[in-house]
Amino acid sequence: MVQEVVRGFLLGLIFGAVLGAGGVYAALERPWQSNGKTASAPRDAGPAAPTKRKRKHRRHRRRTSAYDAPPVLTAADRKLAWKGDAVSMPVKSLDMSAGGSSGRSMNAGEINDTIKSDSDSVIRCIADATGEADLAADVTLKMLVDGNGRVRKMRMRAPQYLFDQGVYRCVRSAAMSMGFPATGDYTVVTAPFTLN
Secondary structure: OHHHHHHHHHHHHHHHHHHHHHHHHHHHHOOOOOOOOOOOOOHHHOOOOOOOOOOOOOOOOOOOOOOOOOOOOOHHHHOEEEEEOOOOOOOOOOOHHHOOOOOEOOOHHHHHHHHHHHOHHHHHHHHHHHOOOOOOEEEEEEEEEOOOOEEEEEEEEEEHHHHHOOHHHHHHHHHHOOEOOOOEOOEEEEEEEEEO
């Protein structure tokens, strides 16, 4: 019984001494505060390994402050270029025994009505990519529309600056969502947009 009391006393004394020493260290050294010394890596450590980040694609116009100047465009930025699919009418085979083709291509009125009603998202893409740049050009879309009125292929002609700003992906998505009338046959549609 006396041994158990002595052993308990000694364990309590050791525990108290360790806890007290830790408290004195914390009070005197204050390890949570910076002492002005900075750690440095050895000279041969090299650059840190890059981390992979998922890029978010934004379709919104970049916000500029009153102090930002519009970008200065070079002749290469203003140069017109084509990007996209090869757009042409598919090869037709005519079966005379079946009485010919039942479909027809769209007429100019059907094309113009659809472009007027469905081109807002295309115009927004072009305006967002232009931003504050001083750029005037004609942007042309060439689309292959199938017999059901869906855009199957798209090609775009625009200044290189717009392509560098990511306009193609935005315009392609907008053009593919246009709903032309179903006429039963393919039509190549050319849609011009003037950029002032």
